[in-house]
Amino acid sequence: MKDEKALVILSGGQDSTTCLYWALKEYKEVEAITFDYGQMHRNEIVSASKICSMVKVPHEIVFIEGTLIGGTLLDKPVEGRGENIAPSWVPLRNALFLTIASNRAIVKGVKTLVIGVNSRDYSGYPDCRISFISAFEDMVFYGAEYPLLIEKPLINMTKKDIVLFAKGLLGCWEALAYTLTCYKGEYPPCGECAACKIRAKGFKEAGFPDPLIERSKNE
Amino acid sequence: MKDEKALVILSGGQDSTTCLYWALKEYKEVEAITFDYGQMHRNEIVSASKICSMVKVPHEIVFIEGTLIGGTLLDKPVEGRGENIAPSWVPLRNALFLTIASNRAIVKGVKTLVIGVNSRDYSGYPDCRISFISAFEDMVFYGAEYPLLIEKPLINMTKKDIVLFAKGLLGCWEALAYTLTCYKGEYPPCGECAACKIRAKGFKEAGFPDPLIERSKNE
Numbered sequence: 001m002k003d004e005k006a007l008v009i010l011s012g013g014q015d016s017t018t019c020l021y022w023a024l025k026e027y028k029e030v031e032a033i034t035f036d037y038g039q040m041h042r043n044e045i046v047s048a049s050k051i052c053s054m055v056k057v058p059h060e061i062v063f064i065e066g067t068l069i070g071g072t073l074l075d076k077p078v079e080g081r082g083e084n085i086a087p088s089w090v091p092l093r094n095a096l097f098l099t100i101a102s103n104r105a106i107v108k109g110v111k112t113l114v115i116g117v118n119s120r121d122y123s124g125y126p127d128c129r130i131s132f133i134s135a136f137e138d139m140v141f142y143g144a145e146y147p148l149l150i151e152k153p154l155i156n157m158t159k160k161d162i163v164l165f166a167k168g169l170l171g172c173w174e175a176l177a178y179t180l181t182c183y184k185g186e187y188p189p190c191g192e193c194a195a196c197k198i199r200a201k202g203f204k205e206a207g208f209p210d211p212l213i214e215r216s217k218n219e
Numbered sequence: 220m221k222d223e224k225a226l227v228i229l230s231g232g233q234d235s236t237t238c239l240y241w242a243l244k245e246y247k248e249v250e251a252i253t254f255d256y257g258q259m260h261r262n263e264i265v266s267a268s269k270i271c272s273m274v275k276v277p278h279e280i281v282f283i284e285g286t287l288i289g290g291t292l293l294d295k296p297v298e299g300r301g302e303n304i305a306p307s308w309v310p311l312r313n314a315l316f317l318t319i320a321s322n323r324a325i326v327k328g329v330k331t332l333v334i335g336v337n338s339r340d341y342s343g344y345p346d347c348r349i350s351f352i353s354a355f356e357d358m359v360f361y362g363a364e365y366p367l368l369i370e371k372p373l374i375n376m377t378k379k380d381i382v383l384f385a386k387g388l389l390g391c392w393e394a395l396a397y398t399l400t401c402y403k404g405e406y407p408p409c410g411e412c413a414a415c416k417i418r419a420k421g422f423k424e425a426g427f428p429d430p431l432i433e434r435s436k437n438e
Contacts, residue, residue, distance in 0.1 A: 021391040025418045045344050046288070060279075062286075062287065063284065064284075064287070065282065065283075067281075068281065068283070068319060069318070069319060069322045070322070070326070071323075071325070071326030072324065078292060084364075085364060090322075091321070091322050091325040091363050091365070092318050092321055092322045092325070092359070092362060092363055093322075094362065095318050095321075095358065095359075095362050096315075096318050096319070098289070099311050099314050099315050099318055100287060100288060100315070102310070102311055102314075103288045103289070103290065103309075103311045103312075103315075104224065104290075106290070106310040106311070107289070107290030107310060109421075125360065125363055126363060126364045127361075127362040127363065129361070130360040132358070132362040134361075135354070135357045135358040135360070135361040135362065136358050137259070138354045138357065138358070139314065139351070139354040139355050139357070140311070140314075140347075141354070142345065142348070142350040142351040142353075142354040143311060143314050143345055143346040143351040143354065143355070144310050144311055144314065144345060145304060145345045146310070
């Protein structure tokens, strides 16, 4: 365990919650930051708060005006935008989140951010890849003279790998019962949106029932 | 002149106004973006609007919640923060502005941003240097698969150079009469704050009276 503090970017979903528990194992002190940017599935924020309370992690929720950053190819196709980019991708939204989180880290003297990005099943989000995270670290280094490390423990894992990884992290499995993945923000999860299906596939391949589904059956 | 559009980050001060007029000379189409982030000298924003009206440049003013990014060494010294950094510097504020401006550029298909940063008289702002701007361009390239160019025409100029440069740009001299530099946001400018003194020195060394001062004498 490192005798340092880490700041985890926590959405309240499966991946970032797994990262939080990884950080609790790896770092002496952990804090979390969540962005309220008008996401459709705003119950994520409730999940993030609940999970932080469970592990007594200090938690900042940052409100971001919906107009601050936006625009997708769904709104208007743009010439020159990469052909492999998902139509729902918002240009530089991850950069915005990382910039604000890095500001907090620098102000507090925290040297490590943790983010749950994953590029294994590349689905058209260029800012979920190692090359972007490395370039972001460089930008902070030159722009703030600050050696910030951005940890991304899930970057190369499949959804199955992430489930098995969570199984090995003390307390994480129980916390997954309170995460929110469903695009519709429903509990019990709708089971039909793309996010629900990808999550279900990961648990099925890993051979374990999803604690979230188990909880919804028992309540 | 390039048959392209450029987006200018315009504060309403002398440097960014000079950049706006440079862009009007260099690019077929020009737009401007200004950030309202609770700056003390908020009259800057009025100056920016006035100048954009003078040249009929489309102008977006983006409101940024004051709590979104903050923290200076004046609030609390932090171990590990570069020793050459100015106490008043806000970590990654320029990165935040550039991220939002880059988002706008990508959404509109604009390939060039223009910013009035200047590192000649390095005064403890690491995010006013070429190394930062280059790292930021790389971050956008990897994070958005977008080849954004960030032009910084004043980067190596002295304040005297900037005055002489403005003198050669059609219409710029007249516009400088409406810029705001004074930290106190006063018109006529207080003449006593650090910003007023640096501005006055540049005009004095260039051998021309400041159009802003001339205007205030004549009104």
